[in-house]
Amino acid sequence: MTLREHGFGVVTEFDVQAALRERTGEHIEEYLILGACNPQLAGRALATDREAGLLLPCNVVVRADQTGVLVEAADPALLVQVLARPELAAPAEETRRLLAAALSDLTRPAAAAG
DSSP: OHHHHTTOEEEEEEEHHHHHHHHHOOOOSOEEEEEEEOHHHHHHHHHHOGGGGGGOSEEEEEEEETTEEEEEEOOHHHHHHHHTOGGGHHHHHHHHHHHHHHHHHHHSOOOOOO
8 A cells, every 4th residue: 555655654544344243233335444653753752742642543435435435534633723733744744744745646547457
């Protein structure tokens, strides 16, 4: 997955579809929440403010809809605003940039071999 190519590891994987089916009997489309973490950026954020842990890991949602598969990520810069921690803006912006690049790579056609 391109997350790895941009410095992120997937540290959690939550299958929402399976959890809802098992616990409530509700059936929804395929819906997966990945916890993605870039260790260098997480370390910078935690060194700045220990409450940054409330923002970790970054949620990346992979879900099915009528047109195919959607991949979406929470905007770390918006989450920093919610926490009212401007000192976390720099690592959040870098995280936003890398997540956006990873998501963009998913929509780019693979290069032709050869």
